[in-house]
Amino acid sequence: xxxxxxxxxxxxxxxxxxxxxxxxxxxxxxxxxxxxxxxxxxxxxxxxxxxxxxxxxxxxxxxxxxxxxxxxxxxxxxxxxxxxxxxxxxxxxxxxxxxxxxxxxxxxxxxxxxxxxxxxxxxxxxxxxxxxxxxxxxxxxxxxxxxxxxxxxxxxxxxxxxxxxxxxxxxxxxxxxxxxxxxxxxxxxxxxxxxxxxxxxxxxxxxxxxxxxxxxxxxxxxxxxxxxxxxxxxxxxxxxxxxxxxxxxxxxxxxxxxxxxxxxxxxxxxxxxxxxxxxxxxxxxxxxxxxxxxxxxxxxxxxxxxxxxxxxxxxxxxxxxxxxxxxxxxxxxxxxxxxxxxxxxxxxxxxxxxxxxxxxxxxxxxxxxxxxxxxxx
Amino acid sequence: xxxxxxxxxxxxxxxxxxxxxxxxxxxxxxxxxxxxxxxxxxxxxxxxxxxxxxxxxxxxxxxxxxxxxxxxxxxxxxxxxxxxxxxxxxxxxxxxxxxxxxxxxxxxxxxxxxxxxxxxxxxxxxxxx
Numbered sequence: 001x002x003x004x005x006x007x008x009x010x011x012x013x014x015x016x017x018x019x020x021x022x023x024x025x026x027x028x029x030x031x032x033x034x035x036x037x038x039x040x041x042x043x044x045x046x047x048x049x050x051x052x053x054x055x056x057x058x059x060x061x062x063x064x065x066x067x068x069x070x071x072x073x074x075x076x077x078x079x080x081x082x083x084x085x086x087x088x089x090x091x092x093x094x095x096x097x098x099x100x101x102x103x104x105x106x107x108x109x110x111x112x113x114x115x116x117x118x119x120x121x122x123x124x125x126x127x128x129x130x131x132x133x134x135x136x137x138x139x140x141x142x143x144x145x146x147x148x149x150x151x152x153x154x155x156x157x158x159x160x161x162x163x164x165x166x167x168x169x170x171x172x173x174x175x176x177x178x179x180x181x182x183x184x185x186x187x188x189x190x191x192x193x194x195x196x197x198x199x200x201x202x203x204x205x206x207x208x209x210x211x212x213x214x215x216x217x218x219x220x221x222x223x224x225x226x227x228x229x230x231x232x233x234x235x236x237x238x239x240x241x242x243x244x245x246x247x248x249x250x251x252x253x254x255x256x257x258x259x260x261x262x263x264x265x266x267x268x269x270x271x272x273x274x275x276x277x278x279x280x281x282x283x284x285x286x287x288x289x290x291x292x293x294x295x296x297x298x299x300x301x302x303x304x305x306x307x308x309x310x311x312x313x314x315x316x317x318x319x320x321x322x323x324x325x326x327x328x329x330x331x332x333x334x335x336x337x338x339x340x341x342x343x344x345x346x347x348x349x350x351x352x353x354x355x356x357x358x359x360x361x362x363x364x365x366x367x368x369x370x371x372x373x374x375x376x377x
Numbered sequence: 378x379x380x381x382x383x384x385x386x387x388x389x390x391x392x393x394x395x396x397x398x399x400x401x402x403x404x405x406x407x408x409x410x411x412x413x414x415x416x417x418x419x420x421x422x423x424x425x426x427x428x429x430x431x432x433x434x435x436x437x438x439x440x441x442x443x444x445x446x447x448x449x450x451x452x453x454x455x456x457x458x459x460x461x462x463x464x465x466x467x468x469x470x471x472x473x474x475x476x477x478x479x480x481x482x483x484x485x486x487x488x489x490x491x492x493x494x495x496x497x498x499x500x501x502x503x504x505x506x
Contacts, residue, residue, distance in 0.1 A: 023410070034413070039439040039440065231439060297417060298417060298419070299417055323439070350435070
């Protein structure tokens, strides 16, 4: 065993998933299931029925103490005034240059008491940044190690959750949550997700992992729920144009460039990165994150160069085969003047330019409801 | 997993079958499972020269692109162009309809030195630890 192997973390239910036939990959220092039966099959299950995801690798912080709300409002781009107890909000957190340190979901548990969910790969960095920024009256606590997170996503997910937690579960509006009793403890059940479908995320103490998994399996399997790996998690989120930090955005990309303006309240008096965003807005935004669809048969992958008339204009940030559209799709960060709907692009695949065109996003939008969804990866 | 005993295997997870001085090649059941759903295959050109252990073909699953190595040196004589329209054949029938290409080998030595099914399974079990 090498040192690198020793540092790789496993989910508390790793062996349960291995027994269920999971194949594993490494993601942000975690060994996680990539698929159980197959990516296409699992993708389809979430779009038509339901899927179970273990996303316990993600980070969970607690922000408490007098002034927490005002301080978080200073730390993130979205407006904390939209929040009240029982409500959740998606927001980027910026550095002074306006670059995205991470994207988070903030859940207001009670006045001056917040749950903050961050990307697994950014836990240490986010915790260091937040701790260094917090005034003495505000406590930032990293509870990632002892906590678990599951997601149940797909059109039948309300039925799965209400069979365990009662009808109240199905009545939770999008981006709201309830604290509910489960066995000896309490769980937080939120109407959030990262797939473009209706769905839930559940936050709980890790000692409840196995019993909660068994309860969900028992309730979900008769309704067609399947366990889902990270392969389908990626194709699902990309079809819904939900961005993945470290790929579609990072510390040198601002929310105005990657289409996250809707999460930025430029009318707030102040927040970290605001002066940089205002400057960028007045000078002109030079890049844009666009969706594309391949015209050639070849899939495009992250970091492939993008050209227009032989001139390089940017690169692919995410690319995959879309199981729903049966086409190769992706996102690319390109010069703003090339970012015109319908424009043809050349994507350089193994030194050969392949044709693609800029298309409207999201690539997939579910038809029956119009709920918003958005969650860090 | 199924590794037919009448085939020879490369450590890079290709299989090879010889008949009338032609070597038919594809990827193993293990490789197919590792890749998961194959969505794209870029085949070599007929007449192209290939060298043992050198990539000659690309296969892409939903998640990534992978090289396929020539198990023996020689010249490409045929390719399974039906994979372009139906790449899922690679997952469904890796030793049959999911074959990739045929090579006219420059000598028989390389083929003979490829692994038997038993040796290949041994290599797989070693790498699992």
